Amino acid sequence: MDIEEIRRDFPILSKKVNGNNLIYFDNAATSQKPSVVIEGIKYFYENINANPIRSIHYLAEKATEAYNDAREKVAAFINAEPEEIVFVRNATEAINLVSFAFPFKEGDRVSTTYMEHHSNLLPWLRLKEKGVNIDIVSISDDYELNMDYYKQLPKNTRLVTVTHASNVTGTVNDVKEITKLSHEQGSLVLVDAAQSIPHMKFDVKDIGADFVAFSGHKMLAPFGIGVLYIKKDITENLTPFLTGGEMIKDVSLSRIIYENAPNLFEAGTQNVEGAYGLGLAIDYLNKIGMENIEKYENELTTYLYGRAKELNNVEIYSGKSKIFSSIFSFNVSGLHSHDTAYLLDKKGIAIRSGFHCAQPLIEDRLKLDGAARASLYFYNTKEEIDTFINELNNIASKYGRR
Ligand SMILES: Cc1ncc(COP(=O)(O)O)c(C=O)c1O
Structure with missing residues (x-):
């Protein structure tokens, strides 16, 4: 280099x-941006700008293509499939989306940890209002997670959520092992990868997590674009977080047939500029x-x-x-x-x-x-x-x- x-x-x-x-x-707060991203945004507005997916004119087709290309680049970057990539604003929105979309019921348990950023803590603490119990996994004086916890999850644990890398202690958690142990006990797993994906190779198939959240702005991309990976076999149990344009197949005043993921979770006009910028950022990271x-x-x-x-x-x-x-x-x-x-x-x-x-x-x-x-x-x-x-x-x- x-x-x-x-x-x-x-x-x-x-x-x-x-x-x-x-x-x-x-x-760790946000990364700086290379010229290819800064100039790419200008290029986008001078050459591509239109509302994607909806209109069928030349520019709209180009905008749709740019948006879909970005989704493919993100998918390849973390070894996922394009339909598993949902564009959101940031890691915070990604985690909140899961907290709303997941079919929690009273008596369910979610485990998070003592080393989480508020965005992987508050969405879960708020679920207490719905009667969901929240467990907080302890950390040692060397800032290691108590891995024994994951060997015997409390009964009714539906979701285990954990940061891959702490934004304070720098600890990198063994999320592959946590996922394996949690899956053996019937719990799904969310990995907050906001502090890891910008810095290391991340292979979602190898790790096996069901949800992965990260932000574009910490990895050279513009603000306002982030990603929620949702493993494809689990999407049918989730309900949309937002409803509105371009997330339905068919609608009348008495019946709604929803689109499949990822569109199901992307109601409203998307941040195409941001997705395009994230795609350019990924090209740059891949080049290095x-x-x-x-x-x-x-x-x-x-x-x-x-x-x-x-x-x-x-x-x-x-x-x-x-x-x-x-x-x-x-x-x-x-x-x-x-x-x-x-x-x-x-x-x-x-x-x-x-x-x-x-x-x-x-x-x-x-x-x-x-x-x-x-x-x-x-x-x-x-x-x-x-x-x-x-x-x-x-x-x-x-x-x-x-
Ligand atoms: C570990 C971790 N998770 C989540 C977030 C939230 O990221 P954002 O503010 O981009 O949603 C951060 C931000 O610093 C973080 O460090």
């Missing part, structure tokens, strides 16, 4: 921020190769954790599990994470701070009032890590509690 060449594909990476070269370490991306990010992460050993007055909360992704969560002792983020921003370094939409994990389990987080992507460099560590060292020496 020629990182300098890759970086030239991302115009924003050469910007100055607060008088310094931008160091963008907030990739997901194996190369994963390998390089592992190298960068190892380098970051190696250099972090030099830091004093810095507590690190990530990277303790056996396998972890390119996430570095920390605090300067005695300094609020927002202050750390503010001070780094003055040097042009963008990180995230606060609860990371995982308040139960950060506040209740880790007993913190927030954490700072640096998160890497394949366009980051060791030199950027050096600058980050040096600046963090300065902050920790000046403000850190000894």
Whole structure:
């Protein structure tokens, strides 16, 4: 991988921020976009724009083709079939869709975990109103999931939902094993892959999950486009989340015959521009190769954790599990994470701070009032890590509690 060449594909990476070269370490929140995606959106509006699927004129056919092509690219990217790919706004909408579409009844159980983002927690907690019981799988002090839980699921567990990679601790969970164990006990499985699919090769057939949720904007695509994978054999038990245009075969005032998936779950005018942009982002990722991306990010992460050993007055909360992704969560002792983020921003370094939409994990389990987080992507460099560590060292020496 020629990182300098890759970086030239991302115009924003050469910007100055607060008088310094931008160091963008907030990739877990959203990734930057390459020119092929930015210019592709312009191309879309100048050459393709029309409402897809409905109209039959030339442009509408082109828009439909662009939309269908994007679905095929997403399917191939995760080794799924095109009809298993539902376009949604983001991972949050994908998970909410399942929470509405799944035929839960009173007394059913759903298991989620202590390391979830709010978007894989709140849709399930809300089901308590329907009499569904929610179980929260515990995590160890090394941020590993309690895998024994999955060997003996509580009776009536209908759905096991779990993040593939934590956005706080970086833990990468063995979702293949969780799926196997859950299926043996008759439960379906949802994998929140928002933090894994952008960074590693993801094969849904190999993992075997029934639902997979992820967001385009964390993998070079525009905002407002995300994916819900639904395994094809289970769609007939699901009811649509939204109803409206282009999700029915036939309708009268007394009878509705619904379309099949994926159209069944895509009522209303679709985000064709977003899907087109996601397709271009996938082409770009494929050109570099997901194996190369994963390998390089592992190298960068190892380098970051190696250099972090030099830091004093810095507590690190990530990277303790056996396998972890390119996430570095920390605090300067005695300094609020927002202050750390503010001070780094003055040097042009963008990180995230606060609860990371995982308040139960950060506040209740880790007993913190927030954490700072640096998160890497394949366009980051060791030199950027050096600058980050040096600046963090300065902050920790000046403000850190000894
Ligand atoms: C693990 C995880 N799941 C879900 C989400 C939600 O993604 P979005 O806000 O794009 O819906 C995030 C976002 O950071 C995340 O880190």
